[in-house]
Amino acid sequence: MSATLTHDLIVTQARALKLPGLARTFDALARQARDAHWPHEDYLHEVLTAEQASRHESVIRHRLRDARFPEVKTLDTFDFAAADGVSATQIHTLARGEWVTQPENLIFAGPIGTGKTHLAIALGLEATKQKRRVLFVRAADLVRELREARDARELSRLHRRLLTLDVLIVDELGFVPFDRPGGELLFNLLTDRYERRATVVTTNLAFAEWVTVFAGDEKLTTALLDRLAHHATVITTKGKSYRMRKRRAPAGD
């Protein structure tokens, strides 16, 4: 068989067998193998390693896309020195992801612009790197989706779908208050995840103020906080908005 024909056959086979990493690398590796007189087994091993790496990256790429982060925020770009109330050690420990498998919840509470969403995304991103299924959603959008699903009689299906997520990040709880049915829908979802899957909440509200979001329903709010905070790490960010401070800081500061 001619080398070109073999090459084309391998490409076709790799495509049929869904081996994109192999397809990309086998040629260059074969040249390397010939030049360095590798045993055949070594060549096979190298090609399979390339395929494994390619699959690993592909899963992570999909996880990242499915997470629907509004923007990419990383721990690298987080300035811990400028973040009041946030311990770098604690965040880096969380980045290892044990809270996802436990599962434990994370609550970021604090004023606007203090890095709550940044940290929630960054930790969510770390979870996707560990092949976890993550979804980022604003609280108001989540409640709207739950409402639409209920109206279409598809609420249990949506619950099931959301339960496949290892991490649900509910951003900006408290920006928009819910009516009673909306609050109940969110309550039921979070109850569903309770002790089964990890949830992250960011909020500008102190716990005492949560009741205002849930249409003044004390009982529901207490029950919700009870579940959410039971196995939870609460991180309270403090101080002035990071951007405002940066703007005010003199050049070179």
Ligand code: ADP
């Ligand atoms: P919050 O969700 O608390 O309102 P964000 O996380 O959206 O605040 O932060 C607002 C902006 O400031 C974002 O662009 C974020 O990346 C940036 N930011 C906030 N705190 C920090 C920090 N300590 N280091 C780097 N960037 C920060």
Ligand code: MG
């Ligand atoms: Mg935010």
